[in-house]
Structure formats: C-alpha cells, structure tokens
Amino acid sequence: xxxxxxxxxxxxxxxxxxxxxxxxxxxxxxxxxxxxxxxxxxxxxxxxxxxxxxxxxxxxxxxxxxxxxxxxxxxxxxxxxxxxxxxxxxxxx
Amino acid sequence: xxxxxxxxxxxxxxxxxxxxxxxxxxxxxxxxxxxxxxxxxxxxxxxxxxxxxxxxxxxxxxxxxxxxxxxxxxxxxxxxxxxxxxxxxxxxxxxxxxxxxxxxxxxxxxxxxxxxxxxxxxxxxxxxxxxxxxxxxxxxxxxxxxxxxxxxxxxxxxxxxxxxxxxxxxxxxxxxxxxxxxxxxxxxxxxxxxxxxxxxxxxxxxxxxxxxxxxxxxxxxxxxxxxxxxxxxxxxxxxxxxxxxxxxxxxxxxxxxxxxxxxxxxxxxxxxxxxxxxxxxxxxxxxxxxxxxxxxxxxxxxxxxxxxxxxxxxxxxxxxxxxxxxxxxxxxxxxxxxxxxxxxxxxxxxxxxxxxxxxxxxxxxxxxxxxxxxxxxxxxxxxxxxxxxxxxxxxxxxxxxxxxxxx
Numbered sequence: 001x002x003x004x005x006x007x008x009x010x011x012x013x014x015x016x017x018x019x020x021x022x023x024x025x026x027x028x029x030x031x032x033x034x035x036x037x038x039x040x041x042x043x044x045x046x047x048x049x050x051x052x053x054x055x056x057x058x059x060x061x062x063x064x065x066x067x068x069x070x071x072x073x074x075x076x077x078x079x080x081x082x083x084x085x086x087x088x089x090x091x092x093x
Numbered sequence: 094x095x096x097x098x099x100x101x102x103x104x105x106x107x108x109x110x111x112x113x114x115x116x117x118x119x120x121x122x123x124x125x126x127x128x129x130x131x132x133x134x135x136x137x138x139x140x141x142x143x144x145x146x147x148x149x150x151x152x153x154x155x156x157x158x159x160x161x162x163x164x165x166x167x168x169x170x171x172x173x174x175x176x177x178x179x180x181x182x183x184x185x186x187x188x189x190x191x192x193x194x195x196x197x198x199x200x201x202x203x204x205x206x207x208x209x210x211x212x213x214x215x216x217x218x219x220x221x222x223x224x225x226x227x228x229x230x231x232x233x234x235x236x237x238x239x240x241x242x243x244x245x246x247x248x249x250x251x252x253x254x255x256x257x258x259x260x261x262x263x264x265x266x267x268x269x270x271x272x273x274x275x276x277x278x279x280x281x282x283x284x285x286x287x288x289x290x291x292x293x294x295x296x297x298x299x300x301x302x303x304x305x306x307x308x309x310x311x312x313x314x315x316x317x318x319x320x321x322x323x324x325x326x327x328x329x330x331x332x333x334x335x336x337x338x339x340x341x342x343x344x345x346x347x348x349x350x351x352x353x354x355x356x357x358x359x360x361x362x363x364x365x366x367x368x369x370x371x372x373x374x375x376x377x378x379x380x381x382x383x384x385x386x387x388x389x390x391x392x393x394x395x396x397x398x399x400x401x402x403x404x405x406x407x408x409x410x411x412x413x414x415x416x417x418x419x420x421x422x423x424x425x426x427x428x429x430x431x432x433x434x435x436x437x438x439x440x441x442x443x444x445x446x447x448x449x450x451x452x453x454x455x456x457x458x459x460x461x462x463x464x465x466x467x468x469x470x471x472x473x474x475x476x477x478x479x480x481x482x483x484x485x486x487x488x489x490x491x492x493x494x495x496x497x498x499x500x
Contacts, residue, residue: 044124048116050134071132071142074123075096 027057029088036072037064037081037088045079053081060093096128097143104146104170107131112161115140121159127151146172199411202232203264211270215253219270222250228266235408235421263414284343287320287491289313293352296487303346313352313490322346322496343496350491353464356453358482362445365476366434371402374428382407382420398428441478442471449482461488 013020021028021041030038039055039062046061047054048071053064069083110118119129119142132142144152156163179185205223207216223229226246228237237243240259247257247268255273259266287303295311303320307313324342378392404425409416436444450463463486470481 045116045120047114048119048132048134048140069134071119072130073097074119074129074132074142076123076126 025058027055027062029062031085031088034066034085035082037085039079039081041077042079045074050083053079054091055079061091063089063091065089097130097145100143100145101170104168104172105143106146106149106165106169107141107143107167108152109135109139109141109164109166110161111139111164112159113138115161118155118159118161121155122148122152125151125155127155141166146170196410196412199264199413200234201264202228202230202234202237202266204230205266205268207268207270209268209270209272211272215251215270215272218251218253219247219257219268222247223266223268234261234264234411235423239406239408263411283345284322284496285345285493286318286322286496287346287348287350288494289315289317289319289350289352289490290492291315291352291354291488291490293354293490295319295350295352297351298348300346300348302344303348305348307350318494319350319491320346320348346493348491349489351487352490354486354488354490356484356486357469358449358453358484360445360449360480360482362441362448362478362480363476364436364438364441364473364478366436368432368434369400369402370430370432372428372430374398376426378424378426380422380424382422383418387422392424396426396428398426400429400431402427402429438473438478442468442480445478445480446482449480449484453484453486457486457488461486 009024012018013023020026025041027042028040030036030040032038037053041057042062043056043058045054046056048069050069051065051067053069053071055062055064064081064085065087066083066085069081072080072082074080112118115138116132116134119132119140122129122144127144127148129142129144132140135141152163205220205228207219211219223243226237226243228243238246240261244257244259247259248254251257253273254270256271258269260269261267292312292314295307295309295313298305298307298309298319300320303322304324306318306321313319322344324344374396376392376396379390380387381390382388404427405422407420407422410419410421411417446466446468450466453463454461463484465485467483468480469483472479
C-alpha cells in the first residue's frame with residue numbers, strides 16, 4: 001500500500017500539477033540574496049554553528065555554509081537563517 | 094514573525110545553553126512548541142537564544158530531562174520594568190500619594206464666584222450666608238447640600254434676592270443672583286371706566302371719581318359698566334346751541350364696588366385618614382458606595398425606632414473632572430409615627446366646609462370675605478363624604494377699562 005502511494009505521488013505532481021513540496025514532503029527553501037535562507041518542511045536541526053547549518057529532511061540533509069549565522073526564528077517546521085550565505089548543499093543520507 | 098510579536102509586552106529572556114551540541118536544546122524547545130528566536134552560536138559548547146517569559150516553566154522541565162546548563166542573561170519587557178518600578182518603595186509611595194492628593198484636591202471647593210448685577214452689600218450678604226451653610230473655599234464638596242437645595246435656602250434667607258442660580262462647576266461654585274426690585278404697579282392711565290368682572294349683587298359702593306351707573310342691590314353681569322368715566326355736565330342755564338356742542342369730559346374712574354357673589358364647590362373628605370409624623374429623632378449614617386454595594390464608614394447599628402423614614406443623598410467622589418464610580422452616601426434615619434385618624438360624618442362635613450373656604454379664600458385673595466356657606470348636597474361613598482357647597486362671598490368686582498376715545 002505504501003509502495004503504491006509513493007509511486008503515485010510523482011504522478012500526481014506531474015499530471016495534476018500539485019505543489020511538489022506538499023505532496024512529496026520535500027523541503028522548500030527560499031533564499032534572499034546572500035542574506036536570508038528560509039527553510040520550510042524540514043525535519044529538525046542537526047548541526048548549528050556560526051559557519052554551518054545542517055537540517056534533517058526526509059531523504060538526508062541540507063547543508064548551508066557561510067559566516068556569522070543567526071537563527072532569526074525557529075518554529076517546529078520552519079527556520080529563518082540570517083548571515084552571509086556561501087553555499088547550499090544537499091547531502092543524501 | 095507573528096510568533097514573536099508582543100514579546101516585549103509579555104517579557105522575554107535571553108538564555109545561554111552550555112553543553113554538548115547546545116543547538117539540540119533549542120530543537121527540543123521548538124518540538125514542544127516553545128518559540129525561540131535570535132539563536133547564536135557563542136562558542137564550541139555554548140549557544141544563546143531568546144524565549145518568552147511565559148515559556149520559562151517549559152524550559153525548566155526540558156532542562157531537567159537533559160544534560161544542559163542554562164543561565165538567564167538579559168531580561169527585557171514590561172514585566173521586568175514593572176518589577177523594577179515596584180522595587181523602589183519610595184517611588185511607589187510618592188506615586189500613590191500624588192494620586193491621593195489629586196483625589197483630595199478634586200473634592201474641595203476652590204472658589205465661590207458670585208456673578209450678576211448685584212450691589213456690594215447683597216453680595217456680601219450672600220457670602221456670609223454661604224459661609225453659614227459651610228460653603229467657602231476649602232470646604233469638602235460632599236459635605237455640603239446639592240445646588241438645588243442651596244438655591245432654595247438662599248432665596249428663602251435673603252429676601253432681597255428674587256432668584257439665585259447655584260451651579261457647581263467642578264471645584265468652583267458659581268452663583269448668579271437677580272435682585273428684587275419693587276416695581277410700581279402699572280395703573281391704567283388716562284380715562285377709564287370700571288366694569289364688572291363677575292356676576293353678583295351690588296352691596297356697597299365707594300366711588301371717588303366718575304359717575305356710578307348702578308345702584309345697590311342691582312344684579313350685574315360681567316362686562317357691565319359700573320362707574321363711567323365720562324362726565325356729562327349739563328347746566329340748565331346754557332343755551333341749546335351750546336348744549337349740542339357741550340364737551341364730553343372724561344376722567345379715570347376710581348372706586349370700589351363690593352358685590353355679593355356666589356360659588357358652588359365640590360369637596361371630598363375621607364372619614365379615615367393615615368398620616369405620617371416625624372418625631373424629630375434622627376440618626377445619620379455614612380456609607381461608601383460602589384455601584385450597588387454599600388460599605389458603612391460611620392454610624393453603625395440601627396436605631397430602635399418603630400417606623401423609619403429614610404432620606405439618602407449621594408455624592409460622587411471626583412478625580413480631576415471625572416466622577417469616580419465611588420459615592421459617599423449620607424443616610425438620615427428619622428423616627429416617624431403613623432397616625433390614624435377617624436372622624437364622624439359631622440366632623441367630616443365641618444372639615445370639608447373649612448377646606449372649601451380656605452381654598453376659595455386662597456383663590457380670591459385676602460380682600461374677599463366669605464359671608465355664608467350652605468351644604469346643598471351630601472353623600473357618603475367608599476368611606477368618603479362628598480359635599481356640594483354653596484358659598485357667598487363679598488368682594489370687589491370692579492376692573493378698570495380704558496375708554497377708547499376714537500380719534
């Protein structure tokens with residue numbers, strides 16, 4: 001049953017034009033210049049230092065690197081990061 | 094950012110977490126619904142962030158479950174400001190004292206103003222009288238009578254005053270007086286007749302000017318000329334030519350025509366009567382009233398009067414220009430006696446006649462004289478005696494009426 005659901009989801013996104021982040025439980029990342037990164041639908045914090053932020057997702061991690069990081073706001077599934085962003089990387093776990 | 098709105102009002106604290114992987118503490122916080130913001134990595138083992146003041150107990154429980162050390166750093170927001178304010182006793186004390194002072198000042202008369210075109214001596218008289226009532230600068234507002242009562246008292250006590258308006262405007266008392274000026278009665282100037290105002294039978298006539306047109310024992314209707322102001326002097330010796338050209342001399346007629354008039358009056362007198370009489374014994378009580386609740390402040394216990402007449406005056410305490418919802422209530426308890434009164438039919442008839450006479454006298458004025466009374470009909474209904482009276486009165490029925498002379 002679960003297998004069927006997982007196979008169905010990409011199909012839904014492709015043919016019914018449903019938003020992929022909702023249907024497939026993927027993180028939605030909004031980046032504003034080098035200044036802000038806004039991540040929704042993450043599964044929790046893994047690492048936070050002033051140079052690195054690592055967040056859990058359904059399929060691995062998101063790694064954000066840069067300098068002078070501050071978490072402006074932290075809510076159960078949302079994070080707003082402020083600082084000088086250098087790179088955003090997906091690490092499959 | 095909606096989640097951290099209003100945090101200044103409720104207060105927030107910056108906490109510093111020390112331990113291995115301190116960011117996981119904040120992760121735990123957000124999992125339990127505690128909003129954290131401005132998280133910063135301070136060092137290898139420390140991390141700091143802001144939390145709301147109401148969330149502190151939750152943070153304590155999380156700390157107990159895990160191995161972190163937490164220190165509170167900055168305390169911001171109104172709750173902390175307030176506690177800092179209340180910690181300074183002298184500041185709080187002076188604040189309360191100043192409010193009390195304003196409260197005290199707002200309930201004092203500061204000024205008594207007397208306006209109106211009044212001579213100096215009457216103004217001084219009013220001032221003296223007001224002093225006697227206890228109204229002067231520096232008096233408590235709620236110890237003095239309401240303006241309407243003072244108005245009444247002033248006009249009673251100072252006969253020179255025709256009218257006085259008393260108005261309380263905040264902490265000033267404004268009085269406006271009008272002096273009584275004796276005005277000469279307007280007389281009908283020039284030639285005039287005297288005419289009857291009522292029907293009646295002439296009893297006596299005193300005519301000082303004019304020609305009487307009626308005689309004693311004549312019956313007159315209203316409007317009939319009693320004394321004419323036109324004098325027609327006819328001299329026998331004059332010629333016929335002159336007679337035709339004779340001059341009409343008109344004078345203002347003057348005189349008093351006393352006629353006997355009659356009135357028919359209905360009166361109803363109850364056979365039984367209850368009335369209340371104050372014995373003069375009284376006690377005063379003071380309350381502080383907040384809405385419907387009354388708290389006694391002076392005068393405890395109730396007097397052992399059988400019947401009590403209560404009389405309350407309420408005056409609100411003022412703060413600057415507003416009336417506070419707190420009132421000072423003064424209640425006067427007076428002892429009263431209920432008197433029952435019963436009378437026989439004869440007594441009731443007598444009382445009825447007396448009452449009718451008094452009423453009529455009041456209506457006609459002091460010059461009229463009631464000469465006789467007669468009961469035309471009497472009946473008893475529902476414990477009341479109904480009388481139908483016939484009264485004869487001797488009064489002046491003359492009224493001046495100017496003679497219109499044409500051109």
